[in-house]
Amino acid sequence: MLFYGEKGVFHLGWQKGWTFYPANAxxxxxxxxxxxxxxxxxxxxxxxxxxxxAIRTGREPLCDIAGAHRAxxxxxLGNLSMKLxxxxxxxxxxxxxxxxxxxxxxxxxxxxxxxxxxx
Numbered sequence: 001m002l003f004y005g006e007k008g009v010f011h012l013g014w015q016k017g018w019t020f021y022p023a024n025a026x027x028x029x030x031x032x033x034x035x036x037x038x039x040x041x042x043x044x045x046x047x048x049x050x051x052x053x054a055i056r057t058g059r060e061p062l063c064d065i066a067g068a069h070r071a072x073x074x075x076x077l078g079n080l081s082m083k084l085x086x087x088x089x090x091x092x093x094x095x096x097x098x099x100x101x102x103x104x105x106x107x108x109x110x111x112x113x114x115x116x117x118x119x
Contacts, residue, residue: 001074001078003074007023008020008021008022008027009021015034015041016033017032017033017034018031019031047061047062047063070092077090080102084105088102
């Protein structure tokens with residue numbers, strides 16, 4: 001998965017880790033190999049153990065809710081882009097694309113009597 005930003009391009013892989021290619025060619029390319037649990041190549045067991053330890057110790061978990069929100073948002077934006085057949089720009093601070101057609105797809109109408117909470 002590729003993310004294009006003002007400061008460069010972020011390539012997110014799964015088994016090969018991630019790489020950041022800065023827009024300024026003078027800046028170094030950053031890379032980190034994936035750290036996957038064995039024998040199944042997943043990290044679910046480790047994440048659950050970390051979460052429980054964070055509860056016990058009162059520290060922030062490695063995968064906190066803010067990080068999970070950003071990761072989920074990226075996946076949903078990828079689906080949104082596929083549905084529209086084009087790229088979208090995301091304003092993370094405002095949580096909007098600024099594109100009325102795309103923004104309409106960011107939420108759906110709830111079945112009554114439930115209502116989408118207005119923020």
